[in-house]
Amino acid sequence: MAKNVLDMILWHPPMEIKNCKITYVHRGANGNLKTISGNQISHLERGFLILNDYTQIPCHRIIKIECNNQLTWHK
Numbered sequence: 001m002a003k004n005v006l007d008m009i010l011w012h013p014p015m016e017i018k019n020c021k022i023t024y025v026h027r028g029a030n031g032n033l034k035t036i037s038g039n040q041i042s043h044l045e046r047g048f049l050i051l052n053d054y055t056q057i058p059c060h061r062i063i064k065i066e067c068n069n070q071l072t073w074h075k
Contacts, residue, residue, distance in 0.1 A: 002062035005073040006044055015067065017041055022049070023064040024057055033063070 006022075009015045017038035026034035042050045049057040065073040 001059070002065065002073060002075070003044060003047060003059040005065055006041075006049065006059070006062075009038075009065075009067065009072075010041075010044065020065060020067040020072070022062055023066075024049075025061040025063060038067075 006017075009017050009020060020038035021035050022038070022041075023033055023035045025032055036051070040051045040053075042052050042054075044050065044059075045056075047059050049059060049062070051057070063075045064071065
């Protein structure tokens, strides 16, 4: 599950969320997908990824997590 992987990245000292990219289903976006940088992430909360601008992304919409240009997780 994407939330578990994100928790690991956020709380595991050698990993840095700023080096990650998260791709998720975003209806209306080009190809219905959007990718954000880890720098935009504020925290996780009850199944939602919360961004710095308070946007809430449901974790079940996340389809891919890449860290250090390597695929870390995909649905």
